[in-house]
Amino acid sequence: MNWSVLLVAMAPEILLLAGLVILILIDTFMARPRGLLAVSVAAVIAATVAAAALAVIGYAAAPFPGHFSVDSSAYAAKAIVLVLALPALLLGRDDFRGGPFYSLLLSSMVGTTLILSADSFLTLFLGLELMSIPVYVLVLLAMQRVEATEAALKYLILGGTATAMLLMGVSLLFGYTGSLSLGAFGSLLDTGNPMAQAAVVLILLAFFLKAAIVPFHTWAPDAYEAATVPVTGFMSTVIKAGVLLAAVRLFGVNSLSGRLVELLAILSLASIVWGNLAAIRQTSFRRMIAYSSIAHAGYLFYAFLGDGEGRFEAVAFYALVYGLMNMLAFASLPAAGDDVERDRLENLKGYFQRAPFAALMIAVAMFSLAGIPPLPGFVAKFLIFRNVMEAGYTLYAVLGLVGSYLGIYFYLRVLQYMFMSPAPSGLKPQPQAALALGAIAVCLVPAVILTVYPGGLLRGL
């Protein structure tokens, strides 16, 4: 084994692990742990910079042939999920005073980066579990309500079901092809063999569950509502982006055909329509974002209808923009007080009067999530539907766009509360915490760049 190749190729993972080790050491040996936030932020920034730099120079290597390989798109994917983790970390300090938050988040990040390089189902499974298990804990970690335990249990059980389905599918796949490599999955896509088809469907279902696609979405609203703001942000952006980008890696450049197209298109469409419609009725901000994220998972899976070449570009751009905007909204919420109160949508009434800047940031995020230009959410959505249409699925593209229209109303309702309704009495203006401002900046700066010149990033992807 060539150690220098290993060190360079796995630089993001190694940097995250180093941060994790330091965190645990601090937690163990210092009587009053300090600097946890600084260490974890430093580790994530270092990993992001490493991944982005390696992506730009186009480094490619396979330190563990057949199990783990990297190329520029894998690094780009890692850089995207790492950037999205940064605001979640910054937001975490108000809700989580102890060390476990940072170490759990970092270990989940190690898992996320791992699946983006997986070449075999072994690595993929390892990474997915490493990614998910800390999040089960994170949902409960800052529990303030009894219902949260129920939601966390639901999440754990459905997460376990996803794992079981993945393993079942993989064993069928191994039985049919005698191989555990991701490439074997691509070769199964257009075989008529029932065993192969069962393998494909089971593996797909695992991804649908993790990404919360209708009808496998029921855990998401409960889990998102139960978790605190930074964890909800983390789940709805980093985890979702990780799962979708891993799915892109799984499908490779294979174009879908036959029944699989219908399965994917119909479930995605159902997610878009149901997510957007159900979001209208929510009274909790996080539940609303949960349904919105179900709809966005639908758009993201729509990208798989397109040709293999453009798929990574579309999913990566979309996941980045969607994640940045979601995080921007979470970072701009009223500062942490009573968590349940903070989460009520009604409490955003008159928010512009209390905190003009934060209200404007949420407005930007909502317009972008609704896909209204000139915000980057539009370009992301355009990219996906362009790919679908280019693959010849005009009808699906039109239906998807009409489905996205259904989503405009509930995003506008947030704006209506913030700008057009008088504030409920008894709420005092609360300045944004400095860390929240940092998180806003982390989201806003790339978003502005992507608005003005999306072509730059797209050329790099």
Added chain:
Amino acid sequence: MADAVLLNVVLYLPLLGIALIVALPEGDDERVRSWSFGVMLAQFVITAMLYLRFDPNVAGLQAETNLPWIADWGVSYRIGLDGYNVLLVLLTAFLGPLVVAGAFNAIRRDVRLFYAMVFFIQFAMLGTFVAQDLLLFYIFWETMLIPMFLIIGIWGGERRIYATLKFVLYTAFGSILMLAALIYLVWSHYQATGNLSFALADLFGARLTLAEQGWLLAAFALSFAIKVPMVPFHTWLPDAHVEAPTTGSVILAGVLLKMGTYGFIKLGFPLFPQAAQLAMPAVMALAVVSIVYGACLALVQTDIKKIIAYSSISHLGYVMLGLASLDLIGIQGAIIQMVSHGLTAAGLFLMVGMIYERCHTRELAAYGGLAKALPVYSVFFMILTLAAIGLPTTSGFTGEFLVLLGAFNAAWPQHLAGDSVPLVWAVIAVSGVVLGAMYMLWFAQRFLYGTTRVPHGPVADLNRREKLILAALLVPVFWIGLAPDEPMRKTEQAALHFQRLVAGAQQPDALAAAPPPLAQRRMEAAR
């Protein structure tokens, strides 16, 4: 080159305005107002320079900027002036300072956000006009929703939230189908030619089957028809106008409604010429229905703002009629009518705002005899009323007359050839002029004459700021009315371009047929 830089300056000055406002300390509303006015005025001066330097004899783009933007997809940042947009850009820039000045007293809450939104919508509207790339056009087009949503929703009347949501949801529905259509158009153009490009100049040559053209035209036309608005897609307009603050109404009537007709003339018809030819009878019918139906609805309203809102529907029907005639005079008349309506409707909405600030009601029945109580106000109101109904020497006359002339010009040879339907429509359209005179004069009579009734009166007549705003508005009204030659020359190349693309396109099945197609006969007859 210098012109191109100037056009970019004009486009981005509003963003600079936003930056200036944000930099000002909170609470200094006076300075926010004066600085906003200054920026808008500067924008108008530069635009006027560009207008004067615009060469009417050159076909195609002037002051053009063309830079790659999203190069991988063939999207470019391409803006420029041509005969289609030069008058509308001038109109937008001209109304800018007046809109800002008109809101000095009316807007007292969240002043900084308000002027930022006015600048934002100014930016989006100018961008929509000057964009020469389909995706860029779409981005600016949709961007207009954001500031308008906030302007109506925050500073509007009692039912403002209902009105603003209705406005956004109506227009967004049309746009979403237009997005699908434009992706399809670019993709099939790429399939056919191997040239991936969103540039309008390239797409005008796209070869599509008639069925494809029909679907795509339907998607584009739905979006534009909602924006115009044409009957039966007009129901959002009265609500939006009534609930919007004066500034919102002025922007809506002055510029925003022209987006729909501009979309038809710039994109909808020329991109899909064969389908457009087949659709023209239907367009003409809808246009005439809009003229008459809008006028009839205006006749029975009791709310002053609603009268003017419905009259807008009627006036924009003329624009569509002029376009549908495919006659050179009719097309030019349509462009002039767009500008004319922008001036008179903006002026009337400003005047309604002025009286509302004083008397706090829009019920027509509450008013009477203002000519005695507010003589200066009444003079201005009467002049604008007469301009709106098309009294000769005003811009309204030029627009309506040219449109009707064009409609008859085109209909007569068809009548001789045995197809009298267009002639019937043209005759009915003339009745719209009579109806227009009826509702506006009746309105003015009840409003200005009779026993004096001034709610919350007595009130002061116009102050100097208001007089200046209205006097400035009247200058172009009479300019276009008395010397229409100059602005019309600037549109001539565009009208020829439109006519060549739409009327000159041959139906696929008529390519080999012996008699020349209908449109060509019309062109010859027009000469």
